[in-house]
Amino acid sequence: MAQEQMPGIDPAAEPSGGGCVECAGGDGPGWWFHLRRCAQCGHIGCCDSSPGQHATRHAREARHPFLTSFEPGEDWFWNAETEELYEGPPLAPPTSHPASQPTPGPEGLVPADWQRQLH
Numbered sequence: 286m287a288q289e290q291m292p293g294i295d296p297a298a299e300p301s302g303g304g305c306v307e308c309a310g311g312d313g314p315g316w317w318f319h320l321r322r323c324a325q326c327g328h329i330g331c332c333d334s335s336p337g338q339h340a341t342r343h344a345r346e347a348r349h350p351f352l353t354s355f356e357p358g359e360d361w362f363w364n365a366e367t368e369e370l371y372e373g374p375p376l377a378p379p380t381s382h383p384a385s386q387p388t389p390g391p392e393g394l395v396p397a398d399w400q401r402q403l404h
Contacts, residue, residue, distance in 0.1 A: 291373060293351045298327035299377045300355065304391055305331040305339050313337035316394045318403055320355035320382055324362060324373060329355055334403045341365050357381040
């Protein structure tokens with residue numbers, strides 16, 4: 286479903302930063318596998334494979350259903366309520382975390398056994 290304006294998506298909302306807001310703020314282990322962006326307000330959270338699973342939690346608590354990838358080269362939209370993929374409009378830049386930031390990230394905080402800690 287491609288549209289210029291979709292309820293729950295604000296193309297002008299800028300990302301909240303370069304990493305998961307909650308992980309960086311001390312909620313959880315402090316690292317993530319992949320990042321997701323709220324398409325309504327720009328909140329950056331970690332994906333459901335990450336220990337914190339903050340992006341989906343934000344979507345549900347804020348009632349902002351659409352998440353999009355915040356990974357380089359990915360441009361899909363996911364509706365956390367209906368669990369369906371969508372096409373959506375271009376969002377305000379940046380559209381991914383900095384290329385210098387490793388995945389998983391952030392650099393220096395990812396444990397050696399990170400693969401065992403994924404969901």
